[in-house]
Amino acid sequence: MKSLRILLLFPIIFAISSQLFAEDPVHSELRKFKTDLESAMKEKDIAKIIPFIHPNAVVTFANAEAVRGPEGVANYLKRMLAGPNKVVSKFGTNINVDELTILYGGGTVGISFGGSDDYFELTEGISFHSKSRWTATLVKEKGKWLIASAHVSMNLFDNPLLTAAKNSLYWIACITFLIGLGLGIGSGKFFFKKG
Known part of the structure; x- marks a missing residue:
């Protein structure tokens, strides 16, 4: 009789443990955010990248230049990638995330971090691959995830x-x-x- 009671407890214990260790559904939203951002970056379309940036965002790029908001990001990207004085003629990146985003504020704020494998071809003819590290703070406003801050750095x-x-x-x-x-x-x- 005791063994029958113990066997009946297994489904209850399994149901409780699966609820305790279930992944927060917010992570699925963040995976989609990452995929959509990578797609916009691969197209190198500044107009598609800007909607991912919070109006008060602070972004520090690998050359240690910091900019504010979508307009600052757009101006930086235009200066680096377009026009007669552009610095970069081609670039590509593969973003890697180290672990699940650390969530705060009931799942409306997240800190994410990882690395990236980057390729740059400069207008001077120099091309190189590099590995970068990055951190980003994401906020969810009006049902949409946005980059509130980001920092990219290379090994000095x-x-x-x-x-x-x-x-x-x-x-x-x-x-x-x-x-x-x-x-x-x-x-x-x-x-x-x-x-």
């Missing part, structure tokens, strides 16, 4: 631009050494011939 001590600069210095040092060696040998022959 190990990044493709630093590697390119180091490699340039090595080449310059080698070329300078060879020129110096050539001048030394040439001037040595010139002076020793006369003497």
